[in-house]
Amino acid sequence: MKRSSSLPDFINKYMSDHSKSIHQFKVKLISGKEKKLSDYKDKVILLVNIASACGFAPQLEELQQLREELKDRDFEVLGFPSNDFGRQEPLEGQQISDFCKTSYGVQFPVFEKIMIRGEQANPLFKFLTKTSTPRWNFHKYLINKEGEVVDYFFPFTKPLSSKVKKKINKLL
Numbered sequence: 001m002k003r004s005s006s007l008p009d010f011i012n013k014y015m016s017d018h019s020k021s022i023h024q025f026k027v028k029l030i031s032g033k034e035k036k037l038s039d040y041k042d043k044v045i046l047l048v049n050i051a052s053a054c055g056f057a058p059q060l061e062e063l064q065q066l067r068e069e070l071k072d073r074d075f076e077v078l079g080f081p082s083n084d085f086g087r088q089e090p091l092e093g094q095q096i097s098d099f100c101k102t103s104y105g106v107q108f109p110v111f112e113k114i115m116i117r118g119e120q121a122n123p124l125f126k127f128l129t130k131t132s133t134p135r136w137n138f139h140k141y142l143i144n145k146e147g148e149v150v151d152y153f154f155p156f157t158k159p160l161s162s163k164v165k166k167k168i169n170k171l172l
Contacts, residue, residue: 021147022047025124027080028112030097035109037124037147043074044171045143046159049116049125049134050079051088052099056138060104062159066168067108073172074145077108077159080125082116085136089113140164144171 022045023038048063060079067077081096083089091099096113100106116125116134125134128141131149138155142164151167158164 022124022127022143022149023147025127027114027122027124030081030093030110030112032093032112035111040076040078041147042145043076044145044168045076045078045141046164046168047078047128047141047143048080049082049084049137049139050100050110051082051085051137052091052096052103053088054086054137056136056155058104059138059155059159060100060106064104064106064108066159066165070168070172075168075172079106079108079110080116080122081110081113082137083113084116084118085134088137142167142171 114122132152
């Protein structure tokens, strides 16, 4: 009996696609609870490295506004605190969450503080930096519903800018 070649092709395609996706990663929420990024499958994501003491921190409010505008359209914002740039994230754990909620009304998921560059970088950011390496806080990655990085925005690009909104809407 001849073996079907469709099974290995399917497996190869799945493995190939999965390796290009953030869905392969698990990260920890600010509460310490592990979260699979595959839980965000079929959602468009704006993934942002954040820092409470950064001059761009007011973008947290815009990120929340963007999330509110698009909440019924399979869109999510994910915030990853980091102290890698200018030591601008002096807070830890619940303090970060409290700051984001109290100061900017953040309700989107905020994850544990991580390193995003260098040898000690979190595996997610090692993956993301293959597309674009953050040079400062509030670097934004646009992720499609398959978990693939399709674009990125530098810190000075505001979340509510027409450029960001147009690119998100094309994916929704």
